[in-house]
Amino acid sequence: MEGPSLVIATEELRPFEGKKVVASNREDFVGSRFLHSESWGKHLILHFSHGIYRIHFLMFGSYRIDDPRENRVPKLLIRIGKSEINFYSCAIKELSSTSDYDWTVDTMSAEFSSSKAVRKLKARPEAMVCDVLMDQEIFAGVGNIIKNEVLFLMRLHPKAKMADVPVSRLVSTTVKYCRQFYDWKKAYVLKRNWKIMRKKKCPVCGGRVTKAVTGKLKRVSHYCSRCQEY
DNA sequence: ACCCATGTTCAGCT
DNA sequence: TAGCTGAACATGGG
Numbered sequence: 574m575e576g577p578s579l580v581i582a583t584e585e586l587r588p589f590e591g592k593k594v595v596a597s598n599r600e601d602f603v604g605s606r607f608l609h610s611e612s613w614g615k616h617l618i619l620h621f622s623h624g625i626y627r628i629h630f631l632m633f634g635s636y637r638i639d640d641p642r643e644n645r646v647p648k649l650l651i652r653i654g655k656s657e658i659n660f661y662s663c664a665i666k667e668l669s670s671t672s673d674y675d676w677t678v679d680t681m682s683a684e685f686s687s688s689k690a691v692r693k694l695k696a697r698p699e700a701m702v703c704d705v706l707m708d709q710e711i712f713a714g715v716g717n718i719i720k721n722e723v724l725f726l727m728r729l730h731p732k733a734k735m736a737d738v739p740v741s742r743l744v745s746t747t748v749k750y751c752r753q754f755y756d757w758k759k760a761y762v763l764k765r766n767w768k769i770m771r772k773k774k775c776p777v778c779g780g781r782v783t784k785a786v787t788g789k790l791k792r793v794s795h796y797c798s799r800c801q802e803y
Numbered sequence: 804a805c806c807c808a809t810g811t812t813c814a815g816c817t
Numbered sequence: 818t819a820g821c822t823g824a825a826c827a828t829g830g831g
Contacts, residue, residue, distance in 0.1 A: 575809055615810075631810045633828045645828095662827050664811080707810095716809050771808095771831095789821090793808080 574630040576681045576714020577755035579612035585638060586610045586619075589653045594621070596652035607653060612681065613674045614713030625668040634663035680714040680751045687744045694740045702738050703731035704788040712747055718770050719754060721795050723747050725769035730803045731787040731794035737803065769795050 590609045594602050606622040617628040637659045647659035677686040693711045706720040757763040775797035787794040
C-alpha cells in the first residue's frame, strides 16, 4: 500500500472519530475512544484515548470497514457502534508520540517541501533514480507503482544516475503523480490508468516492456528501454 | 496451480 | 563499522 492509499484510509476512518470502541480483539482497546487518524508516507497513525498506534500494511496488508473477511484473524479488530473495522496482516506498533514524524517529506502532505527534496537529491549524484524515488526519507509514501509510473512519465531509465536527472522536475512530477494516484484510486480506476506498471507493451512505441530488478533496493522496474533513456 | 508482488526489518556475514 | 544478502512475514490476483 502506497502513500495515497493511506490518505484514503484516514478519510474512511473519519466518521468514527470521537467514538468509543465497544469491542476489540485486543483488551487494551476496549472502552477506549478513537480520536483521529493521520498518515505519514506508508504509515497509518491511529490516535486512541489510551495510546497511539502505527499501522504498516507492508506488501499484503489490508483493512476492511463493515466487511470482515471470512476465516481470517485480523491483527486488530475494533467495533465502534454497529461498525466493525478490521486490519489484516499488518505490523502494528505503539508510539509514545508522533514528534519524530517529519511531514515535510511526506509526498501527500500539504507541508511537503520540494526544495528540501531537491537539496537531498542533489546531494546524491551517484545514486540511481529508481532508488531515490523509493527513499522514504526523501519521498515518504512513494512505492514501486508510483516509482515506475513516474519514471515512465519522465521517460527516465530506472538506472539513470541522479547527476543526469532533472531533479526539480522529478520532484514536481512525483508529487503530482501521487495526487493523481489518489484521485484514480478513489475513483476505482487506478489500475486501468497504469501506463507501464505490469504492462507488456510500451504505450508510446509499442515495444516490449522490460522487467528487471534494479538498484540497491532490488525492486522490479517496468520500463521501455527504447523510450526511457539513461 | 503456480507464481508473483503496492514493503520493511533484522540476523548474520564480509 | 559499514554494507550487503537472505530470511521472515503473509495473501490476493493473474
